[in-house]
Amino acid sequence: MINIHNLSRYSWVEAIDPTESELTGLVGNYQLPTKFKNYMMDRHEQPRAAYDDASDFGVLVVRALGDVRESHSTTVPIFLGFNDRVLISVCHDSEQARLVREKSGVQYHEISGHILAILAALLTPYFDQLDKISQQAEKLEDARVRRVSNDHLNTLALMKTNLVYLRSATAGNLVALQELQETFHKKLTMSAVATKKADQQISDLLIEYQQCRSMFDVVGDVVSETESAFGNILNNKLNQTMQFLTVWSLILAIPPIISGFYGMNVKLPFADESAAWIYTVLMTLLLVGRMILHIKLNQHR
Numbered sequence: 342m343i344n345i346h347n348l349s350r351y352s353w354v355e356a357i358d359p360t361e362s363e364l365t366g367l368v369g370n371y372q373l374p375t376k377f378k379n380y381m382m383d384r385h386e387q388p389r390a391a392y393d394d395a396s397d398f399g400v401l402v403v404r405a406l407g408d409v410r411e412s413h414s415t416t417v418p419i420f421l422g423f424n425d426r427v428l429i430s431v432c433h434d435s436e437q438a439r440l441v442r443e444k445s446g447v448q449y450h451e452i453s454g455h456i457l458a459i460l461a462a463l464l465t466p467y468f469d470q471l472d473k474i475s476q477q478a479e480k481l482e483d484a485r486v487r488r489v490s491n492d493h494l495n496t497l498a499l500m501k502t503n504l505v506y507l508r509s510a511t512a513g514n515l516v517a518l519q520e521l522q523e524t525f526h527k528k529l530t531m532s533a534v535a536t537k538k539a540d541q542q543i544s545d546l547l548i549e550y551q552q553c554r555s556m557f558d559v560v561g562d563v564v565s566e567t568e569s570a571f572g573n574i575l576n577n578k579l580n581q582t583m584q585f586l587t588v589w590s591l592i593l594a595i596p597p598i599i600s601g602f603y604g605m606n607v608k609l610p611f612a613d614e615s616a617a618w619i620y621t622v623l624m625t626l627l628l629v630g631r632m633i634l635h636i637k638l639n640q641h642r
Contacts, residue, residue: 388513
């Protein structure tokens, strides 16, 4: 779906989950280079900021969080193409489109202000996801003093996967934002006051994105330390289990040895006595007790 909004100073072309034919028409109507269509269609496109002299268009691609209701923190690209007369936004996710639309209801004096407002809106879900992962990490920290369950391990694995996507997306967006300032200067005609304001807004956004990336790095370190602690706990429990099984396998090996000897057709001590089975039981208990005492005396050495 493509909607065209005629604003006071420029036109905003809003494309929400467009088809290939719609994007072909959009590229043709605004005489955009073919590579821009690839940027619009590719759901794996990485963040970038660039400009094309032939078409007089700048382009910005950033990664934004998809449906926040999903357990996996998937990111999808948002395409922003612009010059002095038009702003084109392409979103493939309804949640992204909602964020873009919320920041597009205000009348901006410059296209740069419109773009930077969208970038600020797209950053908010990253901080929300950061808070969610931080809370999960705190719960896992408490779980270390209790029994480590499969649910804890599954949660930890999901957190690590999400952090990989989120850290990669924020790092890429930071690089694209650093390149955006030069693109604004080359492709947008702005007054000295507007240029200074845009530069200040970009600097503020850079600080926010850098803070977001740094916080993801911190949470990632916490999750890694938690994973290491879980591994130590599980290894310790495994060692205790193996020690328990080893001790009891040695103890339980004694009765078959005694009964095996006395089940043979050979002359053995006390075999002719009427209470021979009592002797075998006592002998077995004596050897088992000796084995237990030996293990206890040597396990702390």
